[in-house]
Amino acid sequence: MGQESTHIPAQEKYTLREQGMSAVSQSSALFGIVCAQGAQLRKHIDATLGSGNLREAVRLPPGEDLFEWLAVNTVDFFNQVNLLFGTLTEFCTPENCPTMSAGPKYEYRWADGVQIKKPLEVSAPKYVEYLMDWIEGQLDDESIFPQKLGAPFPLNFRDVVRTIFKRLFRVYAHIYHSHFQKIVSLKEEAHLNTCFKHFILFTHEFSLIDKKELAPLQELIESIFVPY
Numbered sequence: 729m730g731q732e733s734t735h736i737p738a739q740e741k742y743t744l745r746e747q748g749m750s751a752v753s754q755s756s757a758l759f760g761i762v763c764a765q766g767a768q769l770r771k772h773i774d775a776t777l778g779s780g781n782l783r784e785a786v787r788l789p790p791g792e793d794l795f796e797w798l799a800v801n802t803v804d805f806f807n808q809v810n811l812l813f814g815t816l817t818e819f820c821t822p823e824n825c826p827t828m829s830a831g832p833k834y835e836y837r838w839a840d841g842v843q844i845k846k847p848l849e850v851s852a853p854k855y856v857e858y859l860m861d862w863i864e865g866q867l868d869d870e871s872i873f874p875q876k877l878g879a880p881f882p883l884n885f886r887d888v889v890r891t892i893f894k895r896l897f898r899v900y901a902h903i904y905h906s907h908f909q910k911i912v913s914l915k916e917e918a919h920l921n922t923c924f925k926h927f928i929l930f931t932h933e934f935s936l937i938d939k940k941e942l943a944p945l946q947e948l949i950e951s952i953f954v955p956y
């Protein structure tokens with residue numbers, strides 16, 4: 729088998745703030761953007777998700793601002809991954825998962841390019857902690873994710889969002905490759921699949937993740953697009 733390792737900075741830290749899985753849209757309550765427009769967009773997301781039409785749910789609603797739409801969804805997807813991974817914290821331990829792998833061919837090392845420049849080989853839970861902390865830092869930074877209505881987004885906003893999605897994908901890749909049986913035994917399989925499908929349809933709609941990054945779950949992703 730080939731070797732491919734991708735070095736990236738990321739992180740995550742979080743405790744499970746909510747037990748159990750429920751509607752995909754439920755995560756939106758966890759990390760609030762206090763912005764009327766954001767709230768309205770979120771209502772739109774909830775309504776379209778409620779209808780079960782994921783392909784429709786990812787589309788930019790007519791007349792809405794693209795960056796605002798990306799921002800609201802970025803928060804939602806972050807919360808979803810947070811919840812999903814949170815259900816695995818007792819299983820995804822440094823002992824069980826000494827490296828952040830996605831199957832035998834892919835291993836990720838952490839660097840954020842700022843505080844950690846040389847990629848670190850860390851356990852999967854440590855990697856996810858770094859990753860989620862890093863994302864939370866981006867979401868909390870008002871110069872990147874403005875919370876005031878009408879405040880401008882930075883010129884590089886799309887690049888930041890792409891990096892966030894690329895990193896969130898790695899958590900899915902690790903969950904599917906290392907913890908899928910546990911997910912099945914927890915009866916979270918359907919929820920995981922729905923979250924992932926929504927995530928992939930969204931990133932596809934706005935070209936947020938390069939194809940080569942998706943390789944660890946390529947077959948699964950192809951199955952999502954078959955019905956198209």
Ligand SMILES: [Zn+2]
Nearest residue numbers: 820825852906
């Ligand atoms: Zn793990």
